[in-house]
Amino acid sequence: MMRYPSLIAVGLLSVVGVGQASAEEHGHNPPRQKWSFAGVFGKFDEAQLQRGFQVYKEVCSNCHSMKLVRFRNLAEEGGPGFSKEQVKALAETYQVKEENDKGEVVDRPGRAADGFPPMYPNEKAAAAAHGGKAPPDFSVLAKARTYERGFPAFVFDALPLTGYSEQGVDYIHALLNGYGDAPEGKEVPDGTYYNKYYPQGQVIAMPPPLSDGAVTYPKNDKGEPVAPETTDQYAKDVAAFMAWAAEPHMMARKALGFQVILFLILLSGLLYYVKKQIWKPLGGEVHGLQPELHKTF
Amino acid sequence: MSAHATSTYVPKSRIAKWFESRLPLVGLVHGSFIAYPVPRNLNYFWTFGAILSAFLGIQIVTGVWLAMHYEPSAGAAFESVEHIMRDVNYGWLLRYAHANGASMFFLAVYVHIFRALYYGSYKAPREVLYLLGVIIYLLMMATAFLGYTLPWGQMSFWGATVITNILAAIPVVGDSIQSLLWGGYSVGNPTINRFFSLHYLLPWMIAGVVVLHVWALHVTGQNNPAGIPIKSSKDAVPFTPYATVKDAFATVAFMIIFAWFVFYQPNYLGHADNYVPANASVTPAHIVPEWYFLPFYAILRAVPDKLGGVILMFGAVIILAFAPWLDTSRVRSTNYRPVYKVFFWVFVVNAILLGWLGAKPPEGGYVIVGRICTVYYFAHFLLVMPLCGLFETPKALPGSILETVTGPGQTGWDGRQGGQPQDPDKGIPDWAMPDAVKRS
Numbered sequence: 001m002m003r004y005p006s007l008i009a010v011g012l013l014s015v016v017g018v019g020q021a022s023a024e025e026h027g028h029n030p031p032r033q034k035w036s037f038a039g040v041f042g043k044f045d046e047a048q049l050q051r052g053f054q055v056y057k058e059v060c061s062n063c064h065s066m067k068l069v070r071f072r073n074l075a076e077e078g079g080p081g082f083s084k085e086q087v088k089a090l091a092e093t094y095q096v097k098e099e100n101d102k103g104e105v106v107d108r109p110g111r112a113a114d115g116f117p118p119m120y121p122n123e124k125a126a127a128a129a130h131g132g133k134a135p136p137d138f139s140v141l142a143k144a145r146t147y148e149r150g151f152p153a154f155v156f157d158a159l160p161l162t163g164y165s166e167q168g169v170d171y172i173h174a175l176l177n178g179y180g181d182a183p184e185g186k187e188v189p190d191g192t193y194y195n196k197y198y199p200q201g202q203v204i205a206m207p208p209p210l211s212d213g214a215v216t217y218p219k220n221d222k223g224e225p226v227a228p229e230t231t232d233q234y235a236k237d238v239a240a241f242m243a244w245a246a247e248p249h250m251m252a253r254k255a256l257g258f259q260v261i262l263f264l265i266l267l268s269g270l271l272y273y274v275k276k277q278i279w280k281p282l283g284g285e286v287h288g289l290q291p292e293l294h295k296t297f
Numbered sequence: 298m299s300a301h302a303t304s305t306y307v308p309k310s311r312i313a314k315w316f317e318s319r320l321p322l323v324g325l326v327h328g329s330f331i332a333y334p335v336p337r338n339l340n341y342f343w344t345f346g347a348i349l350s351a352f353l354g355i356q357i358v359t360g361v362w363l364a365m366h367y368e369p370s371a372g373a374a375f376e377s378v379e380h381i382m383r384d385v386n387y388g389w390l391l392r393y394a395h396a397n398g399a400s401m402f403f404l405a406v407y408v409h410i411f412r413a414l415y416y417g418s419y420k421a422p423r424e425v426l427y428l429l430g431v432i433i434y435l436l437m438m439a440t441a442f443l444g445y446t447l448p449w450g451q452m453s454f455w456g457a458t459v460i461t462n463i464l465a466a467i468p469v470v471g472d473s474i475q476s477l478l479w480g481g482y483s484v485g486n487p488t489i490n491r492f493f494s495l496h497y498l499l500p501w502m503i504a505g506v507v508v509l510h511v512w513a514l515h516v517t518g519q520n521n522p523a524g525i526p527i528k529s530s531k532d533a534v535p536f537t538p539y540a541t542v543k544d545a546f547a548t549v550a551f552m553i554i555f556a557w558f559v560f561y562q563p564n565y566l567g568h569a570d571n572y573v574p575a576n577a578s579v580t581p582a583h584i585v586p587e588w589y590f591l592p593f594y595a596i597l598r599a600v601p602d603k604l605g606g607v608i609l610m611f612g613a614v615i616i617l618a619f620a621p622w623l624d625t626s627r628v629r630s631t632n633y634r635p636v637y638k639v640f641f642w643v644f645v646v647n648a649i650l651l652g653w654l655g656a657k658p659p660e661g662g663y664v665i666v667g668r669i670c671t672v673y674y675f676a677h678f679l680l681v682m683p684l685c686g687l688f689e690t691p692k693a694l695p696g697s698i699l700e701t702v703t704g705p706g707q708t709g710w711d712g713r714q715g716g717q718p719q720d721p722d723k724g725i726p727d728w729a730m731p732d733a734v735k736r737s
Contacts, residue, residue, distance in 0.1 A: 040561060068379050136573075140379065143564060144572035151653070158558075158565050165562055168569060199582070246572075249382070249389045256390070257560020264553045271546035278538050282337065 028196050029147055030174030033236065035166050037243060040258065043251055044244050049080035051227055052241025055215050055234050060138065063130065063206075065118035068139035069245050072112040078251035079244055087112050131191060131205055142168045142239070142246040147199070169243045171197065176235035179208040210234045305332045329515050334533035335540045336521035338701050342412040343519065343540075344547030345405050351548050352402040353507065357500055359395040360444075367447070369493035371486040374449035375574045393563040394555075399441050400566040401555045403589035406434060414620065415641060417629030418520040424621040426513035429506055431618045436503045438590070438614070443496035445587055449489060450571030455584045457484045457492070463597070466604045483577070523701045524629030525694055532698035583658055591655030592648055596674065598659040599667040609671065616678045623678055625686030628694065636689040637681070644677045 036045040053074065056066070071091040074082045082090070091110035094117050100106050110117065120126035126134035136144075146167040149157055156162040174197040182194035188203055198204040210231045217225040227233050244250070306327035308314040317324055366385050368377040381388035410430075413419055419427035446457040461484060465475040480487025518527060527533045534540070558565060566588060570581045586594050593610050600606035631638050651670045657663045695701045 068376065068383065073383070140572040144569055146569035158562055160557065160561075163562060165565060253389060253393075253560055253563070257556060260560065261553060261556050264549055264556055268546060268549040268553065271542065271549055275542045275546050278542050282534065282539075 028174075028178075030167075030170040030197055032164075033166075033170055033173055033239075035169060035240065035243070037240070037250060038166050039163070040160070040254060042254060044078065044080075045240065046079075046081035047226065048237050048240045049244050050082070051217055052237035052239070052244075053080055054217070055210075055238040056138065056241055058215050059209055059234075060238065061116070061119065063119060063126075063135040064138045065120070065126075065135075066116045066138040066245060067118060068115065068137075069248075070113060070115050071110065073248055075112070076248065079248060080241070084112070133205065135206070138242055138245060140246045142172060142242040144168065144246075145171045147171050166243070168246075169239045172242060173235045173239040175204075176210055176238070177232055329511065329536075330541070331535065331537040333515060333536040333540075334518070334527060334530075335536050336519055336523075336527055336532060336698050337534045337539075338521050338523060338698050339519065339540070339543075340522055341543075341547055342408065342416075343521075344544050345409040345412065346514075347544035348405045348548050348551045349402065349409060350507070351552075352398055352405060353500070353504060355398050356395065356402060357504070359391050359398060360497070360500065362391050363395055364497065367493075369447065369490050371449060371489055371575070374447060374489055378448045390559070393559045397555065397558040397563060397566060399444060400558070400587070400589065401551070402437065403441070404554075405551065406437060407589070410434070410617075411645070415631045416520055416522060417524055417624065417626070417631065419621045420624060420626075420629050421621070422517045423513075423520060426510065426517055427621060428618055429510040429513055431614075433503055433506050433510060434617075435614060436499055436506065440496060440499040440503065441587065441589065443492045443499070445571075446489065446492050447496060448571055449575045451573040451575060451579070451581050452568045452571040452584070454484060454575035454577070455581055456586055457488060459584055461488075463603075463607050463610075466607045468604070520629060521698060522630060522632060523695055523698055524633070525698060528697050529699075585656055588652065588656075591653070592651035592674075593655070595651040595655035595667050596671045598655075599664065599671040609675075613674060616675065620678065620682065623682040625683050626689065626691065627686070628691040633692040633694055634685070634689055635692065637685045640677065640681045640685060644674075644681075647673050647677070 036043060036048065056064075071087050074080050074090070075084045075087040088111075091112050091114060094110035094114070095107040096110045096114050096117055097105050098108050118126075120129065120134075123134045147170075149164075149167070157164040175195060178195040178197035179193060180196065182188045182202075186194065186202070188194045192203045192205055193207055194202060195204045196202055212230050214231075215229065215234055217227055217229055220226050227237065247253075306317075306324040308317040308323070313323065316322075363381065366377065366381045366388065368374060378392065381392050383389075385391070413427060413430065442456070442460060446453040461475050461478050464478065465471045467474060478488065478491070479485070480491055568585060568587075573581075585591075593613055596613050597606040597610040600609050626634060626637065628634055631641050647670050651667070651674065654663055654667045654670065659667070
């Protein structure tokens with residue numbers, strides 16, 4: 001019976017060959033980064049999220065909205081760890097449109113409960129200012145982007161120990177570092193840029209948003225920046241921030257998951273023992289599998 | 298056979314007697330889940346009925362709660378889902394449990410269907426039981442499709458567009474069905490409204506058919522790995538505690554897989570594009586359904602003709618309903634069918650391959666392999682099933698279910714277990730056996 005699993009493997013492998021050719025057309029696979037929030041015990045790095053927020057605020061937010069994130073989220077548990085006062089002060093630096101008692105639309109200073117005010121009044125205005133296509137909203141972008149892993153990697157991605165769910169974050173980091181000269185023969189239309197990680201023809205409308213030294217990070221005790229002021233570091237920090245923005249309860253989720261799974265393992269262990277005891281008078285474990293099938297399963 | 302359904306429940310208290318004589322509900326439950334005789338050679342494939350019941354419950358409970366926060370409109374649906382994820386207490390848990398619960402539901406139902414096909418559970422006298430199962434599966438597919446459209450992301454929108462366009466290919470009534478589902482001239486606000494309504498309706502229909510499914514099961518009795526009927530009380534054990542505790546263990550063990558996905562891989566089984574809000578003017582690079590529909594999607598795309606593709610896609614599900622009459626074998630369990638066993642595993646590999654192809658773009662080699670796999674899928678039902686049963690010589694069946702447990706040569710229960718001496722008192726106690734089995 002052992003020949004069936006190998007038959008499955010041979011069958012699948014023979015088809016994988018068919019798929020190889022199309023991989024090149026869909027852009028390069030982003031290099032995998034180490035993220036503090038990856039894995040079962042992953043946690044966001046507060047300092048990194050704060051730096052990432054700074055990059056978003058100073059660079060990205062000039063074009064990209066983040067409608068679903070509210071100022072107060074920045075002070076909530078499992079996030080960048082700003083204080084409530086910091087958030088209040090930050091919100092007040094923004095002007096938010098509101099209808100007053102007379103039905104007039106007026107500006108008022110932002111509050112912690114407000115969402116990040118978008119740069120443009122609506123999507124059409126954003127599209128008109130950016131050559132016909134609005135820059136995507138940042139709220140869930142880290143979950144809305146991915147890249148194809150192919151067989152057999154996608155199987156291992158689902159499993160404990162080899163699990164991988166940061167494809168979107170890796171893609172964002174890679175994209176921000178992916179600008180460069182187009183290879184010979186590659187046509188790059190005016191107003192677009194070559195980016196080897198961009199899936200649609202490696203030609204992207206977004207100009208390179210980051211450059212070394214573009215954002216000044218806070219200084220530590222020795223007067224040095226808390227993190228390198230490089231494109232790569234900016235990209236990592238803002239990608240981590242976007243991972244949090246897309247999944248603000250991730251740390252609570254992973255912490256609860258650990259307890260739930262531990263409980264389920266213990267409970268199933270106990271139930272298995274009870275089952276053994278109950279079935280014992282019948283002669284113990286009873287299964288109708290044929291001896292030969294035992295090897296297959 | 299109908300003796301299986303009779304109850305041995307005897308009400309003790311006066312209130313219980315009063316109630317039982319007016320509505321024998323307790324007796325029904327007792328007969329179905331306590332005294333019900335279970336073949337004693339069942340393996341863990343037989344625990345998936347319990348697992349599926351658990352998931353129907355989980356889906357209904359999480360779904361009812363999600364509906365309290367969800368807004369079924371084209372303008373608000375996407376943001377209301379994100380509102381659930383961000384602002385509702387444990388909303389992320391509800392939504393991830395519901396989305397991954399659907400996947401686990403299908404994973405379990407595929408194991409359940411595999412079990413039915415491998416052990417010939419569809420064969421007489423269980424045809425109606427099996428047909429009810431096929432109906433549940435169809436209802437599940439409809440419910441899952443409707444549910445996937447509700448977050449109103451790009452895959453929701455374009456999935457709904459592709460499937461409703463497919464239905465338009467049906468001759469004569471296709472256009473009317475499409476308009477009825479759309480509620481307009483394209484997928485839009487009326488569509489999401491009615492899809493939400495139907496998504497809330499269908500699970501209750503599933504629950505209703507599940508009751509019939511269980512009823513039919515308890516009339517015919519369970520099949521078992523040997524595929525031979527219960528012949529004496531020695532072949533069976535009472536449902537409680539034996540099957541109850543085994544089902545409980547298997548269900549909790551399965552929940553570990555479920556919890557893994559909910560807490561650590563919540564988006565693995567979904568599609569990243571569904572976190573992009575629906576946009577009628579931007580078509581995603583690849584429109585791909587949820588994983589559990591991929592084999593059928595591959596079949597749809599394997600056919601160059603639209604109507605032909607639709608017929609084969611629905612045919613691939615409907616043909617399951619004909620299995621009881623297409624299979625000509627006198628033997629139920631594939632364990633005793635050496636030739637069919639080989640074909641069966643090829644069928645399983647073929648089905649998985651179709652699923653993989655369904656996720657690939659319909660181009661080049663994928664299309665060719667997809668066509669070969671599609672032909673084989675139908676050939677399994679239309680050629681292998683009828684012919685194998687006619688020409689194959691099955692292995693000798695065991696004399697009784699007990700014999701499959703204790704080993705050949707043991708034709709009756711004599712207090713000995715696999716040749717080992719054992720205290721007769723430790724055998725299955727007579728009080729534990731339902732009268733139905735004692736009598737037979």
